[in-house]
Amino acid sequence: MKQKFANAVSEQIYQYLLNMILSLEIRPGDKIPEAAIAQTFEISRTPIREALRDLAKDGIINLYPNRFSEVAVYDEERVKEVGLTKIYLDRLSVKLAAYYGSRAEFSKLREYAKNCYEAALQNDILNRIKADSDYHWALCKMGKNRSLMQLEKSLLIQIEYLQAANYLQAEDPEEQYRSHIRIVEAMETGDIELGL
8 A cells, every 4th residue: 555644744643633533632623723733743834734634635624725624524414425335345344354364363353342342441432443443454454355445444534533523422332342243253153144
C-alpha cells in the first residue's frame, strides 16, 4: 500500500487528531483547534493541514479552506450507507477468512475479541474501538484479497469514527464479545452461515 504521509510530523498530527476525535475530546461538529495544536507541537500549520486533508479524505472531518475545519456530522442516510457497506464487506471477509485462515489467525481473532471486551468493561472507549477495528482488520487480511483490504481500510476509519460519535448507543459488551467469538467458531468449524 502507498505511504499515506510525506513526513512523520504529519503522520503524528494525524494520529493525534484521530485519537482526540475517537476519544471524544473533539466531538462531531466541533472546530479543529489548529492554532492550539501548532503551539502544543511547536510546529507550523503546514503538517497540521496535511493531516487535516487526510482526515477529510477519510471522511471524518470537513474542510472549509481559508476558514476552518470541523469534525464531520453524519446524517442518518450516511450512517446507514456506511453500516450497510460494512455488513457486506464483513460477510465477504468471513467467507474468505474461513477458506484461507489458520488456527494461529483464529487464535489472534479471539485475542482481539477479548481485548475489545476488556476495554468495554473498563469503559475505555478508545481501546475498545481500536480492538474492534483490529479484529475486523485481521479478519479481512486473512482473506488475502487486496481489493477487499483496500476497501476495508478505508471504511474502518469511518466505522471507528461512528463508534466514537455514537458510543452511548454502543453494542452491549457481552453481545459484541459473543458475536466476535461466534464468527471465529463458525470459521473454525466451517459452518460460516452460523457466524453471519
